[in-house]
Structures are given as structure tokens and as C-alpha cells.
Amino acid sequence: MSRIGLACMHQPECPPADAADCQAAQVLTHCPVLGYSLLCNGILTFEDTGCVLPNGLVVSPRRPLPPPPVTDGHEEVDS
Numbered sequence: 001m002s003r004i005g006l007a008c009m010h011q012p013e014c015p016p017a018d019a020a021d022c023q024a025a026q027v028l029t030h031c032p033v034l035g036y037s038l039l040c041n042g043i044l045t046f047e048d049t050g051c052v053l054p055n056g057l058v059v060s061p062r063r064p065l066p067p068p069p070v071t072d073g074h075e076e077v078d079s
């Protein structure tokens, strides 16, 4: 796997930016005002769970919580 950006000094090593669990990397800088965090592997993550990869690719937000239920009576999905 190729690593983009700075070498990781953490133990265990952070996942690279192209890993499936890339957002599990250690946070280097957190900016609560702008609502983003810079991860060790160069990824910028936002509070809405979206992120920007070091290569400029934007990843859409993946909210861990389901959306609020729509109780209009005809689209109830039980997962």
C-alpha cells in the first residue's frame, strides 16, 4: 500500500488514506470552529462525517445514525 503524506509515528500505525478504515487514523489537528479534523494520514474529516482525501477526492458524509423516521404512513422500512 502506498502512503501519501507524512510518515506515521503512531503505534499501532494509522491506516493509510486509501484504506477502508482511513478515518480511524489519529487526529493531528482539530478545529472546532470550522468543524474539521486533520488526521495523521492527511485526511481532512468534517463533523458531518464527510472527508477530503490527500489527493483531493471528496468523500460524501456517511452518518452512522439512520435518518429521522418519516412517518407519513407509506414508506416504513424496518431494517
Ligand SMILES: [Zn+2]
Pocket: 008, 009, 010, 013, 014, 025, 026, 040, 041
Ligand atoms: Zn499515525
